[in-house]
Amino acid sequence: MKVSYYPGCTLKTKAKHLEDSALASLAALGVDVRELPRWNCCGAVHSLADDDLIHHVAPVRDLVRAMDEGSDRLVTLCSMCYNSLARANLLMRNDEVKRKTINDFMTEENDYHGEVEVEHLITFLRDTLGWDNLRAKLKAPLTGMKIASYYGCTLVRPKDVAIEPASGRVINEFVEALGARAVDFGASTVCCGSYQVLAHPDSVTEVVGRIIQSATDAGADALILSCPLCEYNLVKNQEELLQKQKIARRLPVFYFSQLLAMALGLGPESYRPDMNDAASVEFLKSKNFPVGSTAIRP
């Protein structure tokens, strides 16, 4: 089995803490994944229009790159990239007519028929390493922490690309493997508002308030996610919500991979708290995790 890693643009800029913590953890776990030497944007949003095939070209080109590397699997960390790549993959497997049109358009690339399997790191860890093996490698289990797993939309919808269609609890299993307590909360799959933050910021603030309060009410100390856009919305709106008394307190927000790196006993240069907001950094300090340099985000 050869595995390629697809980072996605945001992981190289605004979400370095998602990538750095994941790669440092995989190195510590001895899992070999290599970044694709060439890749482009995943397409970001899967186009649903029937006659809009051009927007599938970007993810399909990435899948071709993985195939050309001789990889069976393409592992992603970002929920949105996962969703976009996985849906384009299904299209190329299942729709013969569109597959031919896209392959014919991309004359400069090898034809693609869905040869590569797109996978999110969480399920990849479960299936290749296993929770028990992960547990055995922890140096600083997150005992006592109560963690809300925020799935958002793109890991679980639509059903045919959901990372865990059967239970929908795979991130909770991950949290428990790290030694923390997984907190169930009603809003774990409520949309964060996504790109509506541009056109309708007030609606996004409102829905973020519901998500944060739902996790807080369920007793969570912190919330984890795997999408930079969810992270942006869930972090950015909290101060305003707090001032308007729509939430009781600020809830620390981390990428799932940051908790993984912490539980593996890696240092702050791996889990990058310098890219988190102040409330999240304070939480780490209260749990005696080194935070390195001070937080830069309000």
Place this chain on the structure above:
Amino acid sequence: MSAPKQVATGDRAILPKGARTIPIFVMGKRYDVPETLTIMKAMEFAGFKFLRGAGCRGGICGACPTVYRKEGDYKLYFGLACQTVVEPNMFLAQIPFYPANRAQYDIETIEPLADVVHSLYPELFRCVACNNCTKACPMHVEVLDYVSAIKQGDLARAAKLSFDCIQCGMCASRCMGELPQYHIAQLVRRLFGKYIQPRAQHLQKRVGEIESGKYDAMLSGLEKMNHAELEKLYKEREREPDMVPLGTWMPKDVSHL
């Protein structure tokens, strides 16, 4: 058959009898031109006179991009008129200029950050990875790869990938996201050259020596010499032997070093 010998000059070359010509189509009109010429020379043979759209004639200035099709072939081809040899039944159009939005910035005050490039050129994120830019590049630059590198914030990689760009604008002409790729790449190379690329220490040292006047006496000495003295100095100059292994030769006079 060898290339036809030119027998007269003037507004238009006259070919010897029996010289082999091939048909090309410029903006839809047929011209019979000698084979083996470049597109640029063939068009001049046909009577076109370039006021714009011709510069260095050496494949570097980017002034003479040409788009063409071949008979019976659906594909678009791109080349520099001064570098591409005519083929029979080429259908040609010159595109010496293509409009593309260019951002205003002061290179002295901006920072070499992805955010800076992204906010000067937000249209970067309209890229759909169709790769038409790469297909249109007469210099075979991997345009999509450098656009992707810029989106990923890797300015150094983008600067290196776009190094062969000659700013002809064919990428922009074919872009469905309406990106001005070549202007964005130029900004990135400027940032790379000014802020990211390591400085050449030996160059700074030499500039310092020149500015401190180390070579002034030598230069004024040369200025005072007459023609015969200069010629003698030149002929008797010490010269590094050909093929000498690197780092093994030193001149007898090291006072200039």
